[in-house]
Amino acid sequence: MTEQVMAAIDGSQFSEGVCDYAAWASLALAAPLTFLHVVDNHPQTAEPDLSGNIGLGAREHLLEELSHLDEQRAKVAQEQGRLMLKAAKARAIEDGVAEPATRQRNGTLVETLSELENDIRLLVIGKRGEGAHQASDHLGSNLERVVRTLHRPILMAPETFKRPERVMIAFDGSKTTRKGVELLAKSPLFSGIPCHVVIVGAETGDNRSQLDWALSTLREAGHEAEGAIRAGEVEETLRSYQQEHGIDLLVMGAYGHSRVRHLLVGSTTTTMLRRASLPVLLLR
Incomplete structure (x- = not known):
């Protein structure tokens, strides 16, 4: 298929x-x-405890009724x-x-x-x-x-559709997010849509070269691309960038070891994703 x-x-x-x-x-x-x-x-509810002083016949009858109700519910x-x-x-x-x-x-x-x-x-x-x-x-x-x-x-x-006009990728130079940049560059899904690449971290030589690689990959594929390296707490930094630039679709790696890719790991997901009112494309 x-x-x-x-x-x-x-x-x-x-x-x-x-x-x-x-x-x-x-x-x-x-x-x-x-x-x-x-x-x-x-069934949405646990089967009630039918033991106790109910006679066996009545209990069997109740189980039959419950089974019938489950069938009806399924239909x-x-x-x-x-x-x-x-x-x-x-x-x-x-x-x-x-x-x-x-x-x-x-x-x-x-x-x-x-x-x-x-x-x-x-x-x-x-x-x-x-x-x-x-x-x-x-x-x-x-x-x-x-x-x-x-x-x-x-x-x-999210609940309401808005045609994406500006997309942002949370980038950290990892294998997953590099793959994400390559996907953004070549996917018809983002054809003609300006792309923003954001690294949350310090302004280091390594981060700068990672950002340059991402921007040149996108520009070579014909995208309008801009990017930034910003220090700060991940969710807050990404959210403020998103608001400043009117981003309406966020691309992220779902798993990994760095702070950005750590967003979906653990028992609680981040405030940012929980409260996101914009669509989020999660990459594995």
């Missing part, structure tokens, strides 16, 4: 943003678009998913995608994406799923697990 843009949708407030960013990416990359909805049939979830996929497909067609595909699978999102990994060129996913609290300041646990499992670029979409 051709590698495609895959968009994971659910009933969360991020699904419209996911649809629109996925349609934008599909058109820019000239890659097929598939919307995926995963029905997780694990409703499947039907809701089908309707969401239908709406997502119609929205993508409106956005200009010729033939978006839809897939519905049973299981968990992480396992399903892991199985489909070879078909994915870019995964588009919302910051949080429908199970998360709307006002929550946290990334969804699904997103964190997907980022840890998948070795594909992942675009974390």
